Amino acid sequence: MPNKTAPSQPLIVALAYEELCAFEFGIVAEVFGLKRPELGPNWYRFAVCSEAPGTLRTNAGLSVVTHHGLEIFEYAHTIIIPGWAEHATPPSEDLRNSLLTAHRNGVRIISICSGAFLLAAIGLLNGRRATTHWRYAVQLQSQYPDLTVDAKVLYIDHGDTLTSAGSAAGIDLLLHIVRHDYGPQIANSVARRMVLAAHRSGGQAQFIEHPVPHIINSPIAALLDHIRADLTQSWSATTMAALTAMSTRTFIRRFTEATNMSPGAWITEQRIHAAKELLEITAHSLEHIAHTTGIGSAANLRLHFKRHLGISPSLYRKQFTQQ
Numbered sequence: 001m002p003n004k005t006a007p008s009q010p011l012i013v014a015l016a017y018e019e020l021c022a023f024e025f026g027i028v029a030e031v032f033g034l035k036r037p038e039l040g041p042n043w044y045r046f047a048v049c050s051e052a053p054g055t056l057r058t059n060a061g062l063s064v065v066t067h068h069g070l071e072i073f074e075y076a077h078t079i080i081i082p083g084w085a086e087h088a089t090p091p092s093e094d095l096r097n098s099l100l101t102a103h104r105n106g107v108r109i110i111s112i113c114s115g116a117f118l119l120a121a122i123g124l125l126n127g128r129r130a131t132t133h134w135r136y137a138v139q140l141q142s143q144y145p146d147l148t149v150d151a152k153v154l155y156i157d158h159g160d161t162l163t164s165a166g167s168a169a170g171i172d173l174l175l176h177i178v179r180h181d182y183g184p185q186i187a188n189s190v191a192r193r194m195v196l197a198a199h200r201s202g203g204q205a206q207f208i209e210h211p212v213p214h215i216i217n218s219p220i221a222a223l224l225d226h227i228r229a230d231l232t233q234s235w236s237a238t239t240m241a242a243l244t245a246m247s248t249r250t251f252i253r254r255f256t257e258a259t260n261m262s263p264g265a266w267i268t269e270q271r272i273h274a275a276k277e278l279l280e281i282t283a284h285s286l287e288h289i290a291h292t293t294g295i296g297s298a299a300n301l302r303l304h305f306k307r308h309l310g311i312s313p314s315l316y317r318k319q320f321t322q323q
Contacts, residue, residue: 008042010077010181013068016050021083022060024112024170028082031174031190039186047072051095059085070098078108078177081115082170096122103160110162110177112170120144124161131156133166152310171196219244220258224266231271231294237263271295272308279317286313 012032014025033046049068050056056064073079079102091099099122103109111119116132117140119125125147132140137151150156155164155173157180164173171194179187223244227235240263241251252263259266274293278284286298295301298313305313 009045011045011047011072011075012078012080013072013076014046014048014080014082016048016056016064016066016082017085018056019085020056020058020064021085021113022058022062023167024082024115025058025064027168027171027174028080028112030194031171031178032080036190039182039189049073051092070094073098073102073107074105076102076107078110081109081111081118083113084111084115084118090121091118099124106160108160108162110164110173112164112173113166116140116163117143119161119163120147125163128158128161129156130163131165132163135166152308218258219246220255224259227267228270228274231267231274232292233294235263235267267294268304269308272304275301275305275313276316276320279313280320289313 012028014028014032016025029046029048032044036043047068048064048066049070049072050066051070053066053069056066058064079099090096099109099118103124109119109124111132113133114136116125116130117136120130120140120143125144127146129148129150130140131137131150131153134151137149141147141149151165153165154169155162155176157173157176162173162177164170175187175191175196178190223240226243227233227240233239237248237252240255241248244251244254246254255263255266261269271293272295275289275295278289278292282289284292286301289295290297290301293301295304301313305311305316309316311319
C-alpha cells in the first residue's frame, strides 16, 4: 500500500541544466517517467524543467528539450537534481530562491551523485550528513565545511532532503523513495522490471579505489611504500618512527598531517585494500588472505569488512570476483 502521507499521483520534477549528467537523468526518467499501468492509477507523474525552457546538451553528446521553467516547482511533490555539472560555480539566484521556496513549502528535494553540490551551495545540507560520489567527497567537504560528508554509504535520507552516492547508487536511492511512498511490494516490482536487486548489500565504501596520498620525496612517503610491501609486520608507532629518524610524537604528528589518518587507521585501511584485491583476483581461503595481509584470522577479516565496508568478505568476493 502507498504511504498515507504521499498524495495521489505525486509530481516528480527533474531539473535539467547545460551539460546534464546523462546517466543520472536517465535513471530518474526510467524510474519515474515510464508509464506503469500495472501499478494502479496513483503512480507518479513526471516532468522535466530547466531555468530557461529549450534545448540543453548532456555530457554524453545527446540533447534534452525541456518545456517547463522553474515555476513548475510550485506543483512538485519531489524535486530531483540528477548530478550537477558546475561543482565550483554557484547556482543562479533564481534557481537558489526557487529551490529554497519549494523546500520551505514542504517539497522533498533529492540529489544524485554530484547533485549534492547544488544542495550544499544553497544551504540545504548545513549541519547535516550528506553523501556524493567517493571521487568528489573530499572536494565537497572542503568546499562546504558546514556539512558532514559520509563517503561510505549509498544514500542518506533526512526526509526533506536526500542525497545519493555516485551513479548507480542513485538507483538505490530512487528505489528507496518508491519503497517509502508505495511500499516494498511495488518497489520490488519496479526493481524486477529494471532487472535489479531491490536492495544492495554494503555501502559505497566497497567501491572506493586505493587511496594514494600526495606525498613526494619525504621520509613518510618512503615509509608508506615500505609498509605496503610487508603488511604482515605489527608496525608499532615506535618502529615506524625509528625508520623515519623521528621521535614517536613527531612521527605521529607528521604521519597524520600527511595522510589525514592515524598510523594504525592507515595500516588497517591498507590491509583491507590488499584483502579486497586478493578476494577479487585469487581463490585463496579467507584464512590465507587474512594471514597474507596482516589481518591475522578469518574472523578478524570478517570483522574489518563488516565494520569498514558493511559487507562480508565472501559476499564481496561474490560481487567482484574475476574468476
